[in-house]
Amino acid sequence: MKTKGYVKRFLSAFLVMPLLIPGSALGSEQTSNAEPIEFRNASVHDPSIIKDPKTGTYYVFGSHIDGAKSTDLVNWDKFTNGYTTPNNKIYGDLSANLAESFEWAGENDADSKGGYAVWAPDIFWNKHYVNEDGTKGAYMIYYSVSSTYIRSAIGIAVSKNIEGPFKYIDTIMYSGFTDKEAYDRNSEVNKHWENTNIEDLVEDGSIDGVNPNWFTESGEYNNKLYTNAIDANILQSENNKLYMTYGSWSGGTFILELDKKTGLPKYPGKDGKTKDGRMVDRYFGTKIASGYGRSAEGTYGVYDKQTDYYYLYITYGGLASDGGYQMRQFRSKNPAGPYVDAKGNPAVFPESFDIGVGNFPGNDDHKDIGNKMMGNFLFKRDLGEPGTGNGIGYLSPGHNSYLIDQELGKEFIVTHARFPEQGEMHEVRVHQTFKNKDEWPVPTPYRYAGETIKKVSEADVIGDYKYINHGKEITGELTESTWITFNKDHTISGAITGTWELYGNYRAKVTIDNEGTYDGVFIRQYDSVSQSWVMTFSAMSDEGIVVWGSHVEASSDQELVKAVKQELSTSLPSTVISSFTLPKVAARGAEIIWESSSPEIISTEGVVTRPGFGSEDAVVDLTATIKMGDAIETFTISVTVIAKAEGxxxxxxxxxxxxxxxxxxxxxxxxxxxxxxxxxxxxxxxxxxxxxxxxxxxxxxxxxxxxxxxxxxxxxxxxxxxxxxxxxxxxxxxxxxxxxxxxxxxxxxxxxxxxxxxxxxxxxxxxxxxxxxxxxxxxxxxxxxxxxxxxxxxxxxxxxxxxxxxxxxxxxxxxxxxxxxxxxxxxxxxxxxxxxxxxxxxxxxxxxxxxxxxx
The missing domain is CATH 2.60.120.200 (Jelly Rolls)
Structure with a gap:
C-alpha cells in the first residue's frame, strides 16, 4: 500500500469518466477504422481482483474502502461509498464493526487523526469457510488498518454476499509494537506488545513466547528485520492449502499458512530457518521477499497450473506520481519460496543491504532484483500524428493483482496507475499478459480491450514502431518512446539496432545489439489515441527487462505537414496572459519556423510581455512555416494579449x-x-x-x-x-x-x-x-x-x-x-x-x- 511518513503524496479517489475504445472491443473483428465507444474508468487504489464464481462478474477492492465491478474488464462501475459510516457498503457501521482492529490503528489516531486509514484489502471466495450458521462458503476480506509507517494490523471480515456487508472476525497480525509503554504523536495507543494478540497466542500455546529480536536495544520495534503488517494477499496452493502473504518495506514480505475452515493463521510457533537460510519467525511466518527498509510492498501471489509455478508480484518505489512505483516479478515451485527472478536473484534482499533500523526511500540498490514488469512510460504522440493529446502512458503503475481467467483462457495483470501531466489522479488498468519461452508472464503494451491473440504474418509486423524499454531503474523519470523500424530483411534500425523474428504464429524474438534477446508475442491491440487497432510486441529478456513496441502507419511528407498545420491551427490559444509554447519540431522531425508581427509582445519562442496597466490589449500575428522534405505549408494565427489590470x-x-x-x-x-x-x-x-x-x-x-x-x-x-x-x-x-x-x-x-x-x-x-x-x-x-x-x-x-x-x-x-x-x-x-x-x-x-x- 504505502510507507506512511515517507511517501506522503497519497490521494485516494474514485473517478468515473469516459474514454473512447472500439466498438469491436468485445470480440468482433479488429480493424483500423473501428467505431469508438464510451469506456468507463474507475479509480481504485491497490486493486485486488476477483471473478465472482457465482455470477462471473469481475470486482476490484482497494484502499479507502473503494471498489468497482465489471462484466468485461473494460467498463467499470463503482459499488462502494468510501469511509461513509454508518451504512458503509462494505463494513456497515465501520467504527463498531472494525472496533477491535481500530484499537490498535487506523481510526482517529496519529496520522489518521480525524479520519480512517483502511487499506489494501484482498478478497477471495473460500468454499471451505464454516459460517456461524454452519453453512460452508464465504467471501473473505483481509484488510489493513494503519496509523504510522509501521504501526498497523491485518484483520478479517466475511460475507455471503460479495458486495457486503462484511462482518468482522478477528485481527490476526500486528506490527509496530514495542517492549515498553510508548505512544506515537497524536495518539493514545500504548504500543506495548501486550496490547496486540501476541499475549493471547503465548497463553494458548500458539507461539513460543515473545521473541526478543522483535525489539531494538531501546525496546522499539525492530523494523529492520520485521515488517509493517499491511497488504495481505491470499494464495491458494496446488493442493488447495491457503496462505497469506503480507508486508510493506521494513523487514520485508512474509507468508503464513491459513486454516481453510476459519481463515485464521497457523502461526509457526517457533523460530527457525528455511533450507536456503531464510527467516522463519514464530509469529510473522516465513520471509519470502525484500527487507532491510527498502521499497517493496503490495505483494500478490498466484499459482499457475499450466507452468506449476507460484508467481509473486511486488511493487518497488514510492506511490506518488513522482515516486517511481513499479511492478516486479519472481517465481518459485513452492508457495513459501525461495522466489527468484529471471536472472536467478533471490527475492529476499541480501544481508549486505543492512544499514540499520528504518526505511530508506530513495535507496535503489535493489533495482536489479526482480523482473520489472512496467514502470513510467509514454507512447508519445507527436504534433501531426492521429489523435489528440501527448500520447498514452502511465506514472507509478503498481500494487497489482493478477487474474488467471480459466473461462476466457486469458491472464491479466490489474494495477492502478497515474498518468503524465494529470497530477495524482489514478485509475484501474487491466493488461493482458502472455508467457515468453521461459514461462514468465509479460504484460502487453496497451490496456485490455477484448483482444484475443491470433496468427500474424510478417507483412503485419514490418514497419515503424514506437519503442519502450522499461529497464531496471527505480525512478520517477518518464521513459518516452523512441522510433525504430522492423525492416523486411529482419533487421532493426532507428533508436536501436538488431534483428527481429516472428515464429510460432505470433511469437516474437527481438535481439538488440549490445543488450541481448527478448522473447514474447506479437498481438494486435487497441490504441486509444489513434482510435485504431495496431500491431504491438511485448517481450522480456533473461535479465528480467521488458520491451514494448507499438506499430505506426506511415504517411507521406505532404500528408504530414498538412496534419501539423491543421493541429496548430486548432490548438494554439487565441487569447493569452502569459508565455506559452510554440513548438519547433513535429512528428518524424518535421520543422516549424515561427515569425511574429510584434516580437516585443510575443516572441518566436512564445514569451509574452503584456501591455502595461491602462494600455489596450495587443493583437499579434504568428506565422508558422512547416517543412518536411520538399513539402511545405504555412499558416497565420492572430493572438490577443490581455493588458495588465489593477487587482x-x-x-x-x-x-x-x-x-x-x-x-x-x-x-x-x-x-x-x-x-x-x-x-x-x-x-x-x-x-x-x-x-x-x-x-x-x-x-x-x-x-x-x-x-x-x-x-x-x-x-x-x-x-x-x-x-x-x-x-x-x-x-x-x-x-x-x-x-x-x-x-x-x-x-x-x-x-x-x-x-x-x-x-x-x-x-x-x-x-x-x-x-x-x-x-x-x-x-x-x-x-x-x-x-x-x-x-x-x-x-x-x-x-x-x-x-x-x-x-x-x-x-x-x-x-x-x-x-x-x-x-x-x-x-x-x-x-x-x-x-x-x-x-x-x-x-x-x-x-x-x-x-x-x-x-
Missing amino acids: SLSAFYDFNDGLKDRSGNKGEAAVTGDRLNNTGGQITFAEGRVGQAAKFNGSSGLRLAEGLITGDTYTVSLWVKPDQITEFTTAFFGAETPNNWISIVPKTSWGNTMVWSHNGDTWYDAVTDKTIPAGEWTHLAFTVNERNAVLYINGEAKYTGGGFPHVFTSLDAVFGLGVNYWDTPFKGLMDEVRVYDGVALPAEEVQSLYENPNE
Whole structure:
C-alpha cells in the first residue's frame, strides 16, 4: 500500500469518466477504422481482483474502502461509498464493526487523526469457510488498518454476499509494537506488545513466547528485520492449502499458512530457518521477499497450473506520481519460496543491504532484483500524428493483482496507475499478459480491450514502431518512446539496432545489439489515441527487462505537414496572459519556423510581455512555416494579449443568498458530485460564521466561476468548520490543469494543515505546524505575491516561504470548494469565501478578516 511518513503524496479517489475504445472491443473483428465507444474508468487504489464464481462478474477492492465491478474488464462501475459510516457498503457501521482492529490503528489516531486509514484489502471466495450458521462458503476480506509507517494490523471480515456487508472476525497480525509503554504523536495507543494478540497466542500455546529480536536495544520495534503488517494477499496452493502473504518495506514480505475452515493463521510457533537460510519467525511466518527498509510492498501471489509455478508480484518505489512505483516479478515451485527472478536473484534482499533500523526511500540498490514488469512510460504522440493529446502512458503503475481467467483462457495483470501531466489522479488498468519461452508472464503494451491473440504474418509486423524499454531503474523519470523500424530483411534500425523474428504464429524474438534477446508475442491491440487497432510486441529478456513496441502507419511528407498545420491551427490559444509554447519540431522531425508581427509582445519562442496597466490589449500575428522534405505549408494565427489590470476582489461567496457571488463579478457557484468534474451532488445551508453557511455532505462540492485568479498575485480567504478531518481533502482548490494546481488542505497524511501545489513536475508544500480542529470554525487565508506565499490560520501567519510556483497562466482556470479531481470530499460548513485577483492582502487585512468576519 504505502510507507506512511515517507511517501506522503497519497490521494485516494474514485473517478468515473469516459474514454473512447472500439466498438469491436468485445470480440468482433479488429480493424483500423473501428467505431469508438464510451469506456468507463474507475479509480481504485491497490486493486485486488476477483471473478465472482457465482455470477462471473469481475470486482476490484482497494484502499479507502473503494471498489468497482465489471462484466468485461473494460467498463467499470463503482459499488462502494468510501469511509461513509454508518451504512458503509462494505463494513456497515465501520467504527463498531472494525472496533477491535481500530484499537490498535487506523481510526482517529496519529496520522489518521480525524479520519480512517483502511487499506489494501484482498478478497477471495473460500468454499471451505464454516459460517456461524454452519453453512460452508464465504467471501473473505483481509484488510489493513494503519496509523504510522509501521504501526498497523491485518484483520478479517466475511460475507455471503460479495458486495457486503462484511462482518468482522478477528485481527490476526500486528506490527509496530514495542517492549515498553510508548505512544506515537497524536495518539493514545500504548504500543506495548501486550496490547496486540501476541499475549493471547503465548497463553494458548500458539507461539513460543515473545521473541526478543522483535525489539531494538531501546525496546522499539525492530523494523529492520520485521515488517509493517499491511497488504495481505491470499494464495491458494496446488493442493488447495491457503496462505497469506503480507508486508510493506521494513523487514520485508512474509507468508503464513491459513486454516481453510476459519481463515485464521497457523502461526509457526517457533523460530527457525528455511533450507536456503531464510527467516522463519514464530509469529510473522516465513520471509519470502525484500527487507532491510527498502521499497517493496503490495505483494500478490498466484499459482499457475499450466507452468506449476507460484508467481509473486511486488511493487518497488514510492506511490506518488513522482515516486517511481513499479511492478516486479519472481517465481518459485513452492508457495513459501525461495522466489527468484529471471536472472536467478533471490527475492529476499541480501544481508549486505543492512544499514540499520528504518526505511530508506530513495535507496535503489535493489533495482536489479526482480523482473520489472512496467514502470513510467509514454507512447508519445507527436504534433501531426492521429489523435489528440501527448500520447498514452502511465506514472507509478503498481500494487497489482493478477487474474488467471480459466473461462476466457486469458491472464491479466490489474494495477492502478497515474498518468503524465494529470497530477495524482489514478485509475484501474487491466493488461493482458502472455508467457515468453521461459514461462514468465509479460504484460502487453496497451490496456485490455477484448483482444484475443491470433496468427500474424510478417507483412503485419514490418514497419515503424514506437519503442519502450522499461529497464531496471527505480525512478520517477518518464521513459518516452523512441522510433525504430522492423525492416523486411529482419533487421532493426532507428533508436536501436538488431534483428527481429516472428515464429510460432505470433511469437516474437527481438535481439538488440549490445543488450541481448527478448522473447514474447506479437498481438494486435487497441490504441486509444489513434482510435485504431495496431500491431504491438511485448517481450522480456533473461535479465528480467521488458520491451514494448507499438506499430505506426506511415504517411507521406505532404500528408504530414498538412496534419501539423491543421493541429496548430486548432490548438494554439487565441487569447493569452502569459508565455506559452510554440513548438519547433513535429512528428518524424518535421520543422516549424515561427515569425511574429510584434516580437516585443510575443516572441518566436512564445514569451509574452503584456501591455502595461491602462494600455489596450495587443493583437499579434504568428506565422508558422512547416517543412518536411520538399513539402511545405504555412499558416497565420492572430493572438490577443490581455493588458495588465489593477487587482481587486474577484468573487465573494457569503451563502446568505444561496450560491451567488455577492461581488457581482462572477456567476453563481455550481453544485458538483464527489469530484470537481462530476455532477449530481447536493449542497444545503445552515447557520454560518456570519449569517448562512454552505453545508457539504461529504459527497458533494461547489465549482466556482472560472478565471477567478489570472496571475501570480492573489489571496484566498474562507471560514471552515469541518465535521471530520480526512487526509488531503481540499477546502479550496484551483487548477490550470489536473497537473497544475493549488489546494488548501486541512490535513495531510502526516497531520498538518497546508497549502499543497503541483506545477508540472514540481511539488510545493506550504506546511504549518498544526492541524485545524473538527467541529470548530477556523479562518484560513492564503496569499501569493509573485513567488512569495503566506498561509494564515486564524489571522496568524503559520507558513511563509518563497519560490511558490506560478500556476494560473490563463483566463479559464477552474476553482472549487470541498472537491478536487481525486480526494475524499469535504464534510462540514464553509462561509465567507473571498478570492482576490492581483492582490496579496497584507497581514493586517488578513487579521481584520479574521477578527471582523461580518465586515
